[in-house]
Amino acid sequence: MQAAIEAANTGAIVVSGKSYMPDAKGNLVPIEAIKAADKLEDETVRKIIGHAVELSAQIGRFKEHTFDDLSAFEALLAQEYGATKGGAKGNKTFMTFDGLQKVTVQVADLIDFGSQLQIAKGLIDECLTEWTADSNMEIRSIITRAFNVEKQGQINRAEIFMLLRLDIEDERWKRAMEAIRAAMRVIGSKTYVRCYERDSHDTDWRPVTIDLAKA
Numbered sequence: 001m002q003a004a005i006e007a008a009n010t011g012a013i014v015v016s017g018k019s020y021m022p023d024a025k026g027n028l029v030p031i032e033a034i035k036a037a038d039k040l041e042d043e044t045v046r047k048i049i050g051h052a053v054e055l056s057a058q059i060g061r062f063k064e065h066t067f068d069d070l071s072a073f074e075a076l077l078a079q080e081y082g083a084t085k086g087g088a089k090g091n092k093t094f095m096t097f098d099g100l101q102k103v104t105v106q107v108a109d110l111i112d113f114g115s116q117l118q119i120a121k122g123l124i125d126e127c128l129t130e131w132t133a134d135s136n137m138e139i140r141s142i143i144t145r146a147f148n149v150e151k152q153g154q155i156n157r158a159e160i161f162m163l164l165r166l167d168i169e170d171e172r173w174k175r176a177m178e179a180i181r182a183a184m185r186v187i188g189s190k191t192y193v194r195c196y197e198r199d200s201h202d203t204d205w206r207p208v209t210i211d212l213a214k215a
């Protein structure tokens with residue numbers, strides 16, 4: 001029984017009373033033939049992944065309960081007072097009575113671009129051709145980043161939006177910006193829930209961090 005427990009914890013396989021561990025190619029390697037450092041690394045990774053899987057499931061349950069709780073509150077609000085929370089795009093803020101804790105719900109549109117984007121690129125290229133090489137270097141850099149293809153074969157949306165904020169009088173540039181706006185398509189939306197707290201009313205809000213990369 002103890003051997004079976006140890007095998008489960010290490011990923012080992014017991015065959016005829018002898019313990020093996022499968023390598024990256026699927027070959028069974030006797031436990032005693034594996035370096036101590038490799039076994040320790042395997043054990044460490046399995047321990048971390050075990051905690052990560054458990055935490056991921058917990059976060060999933062937290063997200064589900066959060067939406068359920070907020071939906072139940074809004075349903076009660078509508079039933080009792082005929083009122084609803086939220087702005088035009090569904091963004092909402094829920095706050096404690098003392099004003100020191102809040103939960104925000106933000107709805108972000110998922111944007112894609114149609115074929116008009118290529119027309120915009122052509123017009124922008126015309127502008128770049130006429131501009132001298134030494135001028136507008138910052139704008140050139142933004143344009144280069146905007147039309148660089150990302151890993152998933154998509155253009156850099158953030159830089160495209162930055163192009164729209166540039167104030168350039170060239171008529172071709174203006175037509176290019178019109179083409180970009182015409183190319184924009186809302187293909188869906190994503191809802192984000194964020195939690196904040198602060199120590200007093202005159203201090204800044206602190207996000208309650210759930211993202212491991214930002215912890």
